Amino acid sequence: MNTVADNAYVAYRSLRRRLTRTLWPPELDPLGALLIRMIWMNGSSVGIAHMRAQLALPRSTLSTALRRLEDDGLIRRYPNRVDARFVDATLTRAGSIVAPAVTDLIAELEIDVHETAGGQARGGFHRVTSMLAAMDEDAGH
Numbered sequence: 001m002n003t004v005a006d007n008a009y010v011a012y013r014s015l016r017r018r019l020t021r022t023l024w025p026p027e028l029d030p031l032g033a034l035l036i037r038m039i040w041m042n043g044s045s046v047g048i049a050h051m052r053a054q055l056a057l058p059r060s061t062l063s064t065a066l067r068r069l070e071d072d073g074l075i076r077r078y079p080n081r082v083d084a085r086f087v088d089a090t091l092t093r094a095g096s097i098v099a100p101a102v103t104d105l106i107a108e109l110e111i112d113v114h115e116t117a118g119g120q121a122r123g124g125f126h127r128v129t130s131m132l133a134a135m136d137e138d139a140g141h
Helices: 004-022 030-041 048-055 059-071 093-117 121-139
Strands: 045-047 075-079 087-091
Touching (some): 004 093, 030 093, 059 075
Antiparallel strands (some): 045 087
16 A cells, blocks of 8 residues: 555656656746746745745755746745845746646646545645755755
C-alpha cells in the first residue's frame, strides 16, 4: 500500500513533467507553479511572509524562486501598502495569463492524489510537494 507521501511524490513528479510539456514558459518549475497558484488563489496578490509560512520554505529558497518569477515577468514584488516593512507579490499580466492553467493543472493532480490515497491526501500533497520543490530549488534543478 502506498503512503500519502509516496502518492504526493508521484504527483509532484507528474506536475514537473506536465509543466514542462504543456505550459508556457517551459522553464516554469514546480515551486514557481505553486507560488503562482498561491498568488492567484489569494486574489492576485499575497504577502511574501504569508507565502513562506504557508509553504514552510526557507527565506532564501522563497526569495530565489520569487526572483526567478520576477525575472520571467510573471510576478512583481512591492512594499505592502499598509506596512512598508512587509513585501507583497502580485501577478503581472503574463502571470495572470499563466496562473489559471497552472492552478488547473495542480488541481487535477490533487484530485488524482485524493482519489488514489483518500481524503487526507490533499494536505500531504501540499506538504510533500512544497518540500520536494524546495529540495529541487536547493539542488538547482
